[in-house]
Amino acid sequence: MYLIYNDKMYLAGLRPLIVFLFLTLFAPLIFCTGVEAGIMLHPTRIFLDNRNNSGTVMVINQENVPVKYRVSTTLYRTKPNGALEEILDLTQEQQELKRMLRFSPRQATLGPREKQTIRLQFRKIPDFSDGEYRVHLKVSPLPEDDSNARKADNTKLGVQINLLVGFSIPIVIRNGNLWVEAEPVACERTVSKLTGKPVLSVGVLQKGTRSAVVNITAYHILEKNSEAKVLLGKVPGAVVYPDVSLKTFDVPLDETLLDRIDKGFIRIELSDSEEKNTREGKNNVQYKSREF
Missing domain, CATH: 2.60.40 (Immunoglobulin-like)
Incomplete structure (x- = not known):
């Protein structure tokens, strides 16, 4: 499930059988702790243009345990109420836009309180139309190994919930003489x-x-x-x-x-x-x- 708020994406990996119960009882806790714990990205927005076509994003693990994460890109459309909706049926131009934004690494593991730099570069294709474009860089934590999950004490709670909180930030790309x-x-x-x-x-x-x-x-x-x-x-x-x-x-x-x-x-x-x-x-x- 993806929840979008204020240009950030929250990724929740929940067992389908307990989604409704968990969100009903603990939804307020998700939005309070998700920003303070887990992975944080800095800066929260990057601008690229013809003169400055590269940048970096710092991934920060705020937890006391290792975190494995995957990096990807996606596009969103803005709805009339201001909310963001992921575009699933990409046009050929939108697919080319994603390919023009290159980034590395695509997957990594951070130790407790460690940082990692993601390097970005925009390589424009010939005849690329003038305008401003937005591609969201998405950082998604991956589930921990099942063997680690079994070590958790399940005597206090019959059903364990694995909550993964991730973020996405907009990469704004400008091409041409804009105003x-x-x-x-x-x-x-x-x-x-x-x-x-x-x-x-x-x-x-x-x-x-x-x-x-x-x-x-x-x-x-x-x-x-x-x-x-x-x-x-x-x-x-x-x-x-x-x-x-x-x-x-x-x-x-x-x-x-x-x-x-x-x-x-x-x-x-x-x-x-x-x-x-x-x-x-x-x-x-x-x-x-x-x-x-």
């Missing part, structure tokens, strides 16, 4: 569904042929167009892909400044979050600010 514009179009004070703390819900609209990668910074100002501003909160590295166009981000608020929000205005500023040497076409990037 992007982005601007904040909505801002509302609300409460985070995840933390229960006050946030600014900021809608960012993207236009163009490539993704917008921005820092979202919220300031309080007493008068419009004022240069005097007080920092309220910030979200670094927010990404809006071309196939989504409009995306909402929660900007955490400094709770000591909440009284200020009821007076004056809020200025949302978007700034470039990518390093100059990680992409092409810097002059084709325009990020705007707006006051609410």
Whole structure:
């Protein structure tokens, strides 16, 4: 079973007979511990283009036991609600895209708390169409040897559950002279569904042929167009892909400044979050600010 959330994939290997019971009773624990334990990938997103066609991903074993894992690639389509759905019926162009992204190793074993580097390289074929493409690099832990599983103490629980948690990260590939514009179009004070703390819900609209990668910074100002501003909160590295166009981000608020929000205005500023040497076409990037 594959569960997709926030550009990451969670792979759960469960016995079919106990899937429903386990998810019903212990689902909250899966999502709390899956990020803290098992395998972690860094960075969580990589951009490649014609000048920078290679990169690395660090695989980190956070467990105190060895972990064997397999590396593969897959493609996802973005559904209207923002969720990712794996594309199973690949077109010829999509199959070629996967073949153009090379990586090594494809399988490895990490000792307790060890790290491993996965090397990536994008080799463009002739007449490759301009545009931005996404291939997800998927790292999937493999089941432990049955002999090890038998050593577990099964006197406390009649049925053993082997939960494997894996991740996938997007590899963003840009080809050609692409452009992007982005601007904040909505801002509302609300409460985070995840933390229960006050946030600014900021809608960012993207236009163009490539993704917008921005820092979202919220300031309080007493008068419009004022240069005097007080920092309220910030979200670094927010990404809006071309196939989504409009995306909402929660900007955490400094709770000591909440009284200020009821007076004056809020200025949302978007700034470039990518390093100059990680992409092409810097002059084709325009990020705007707006006051609410």
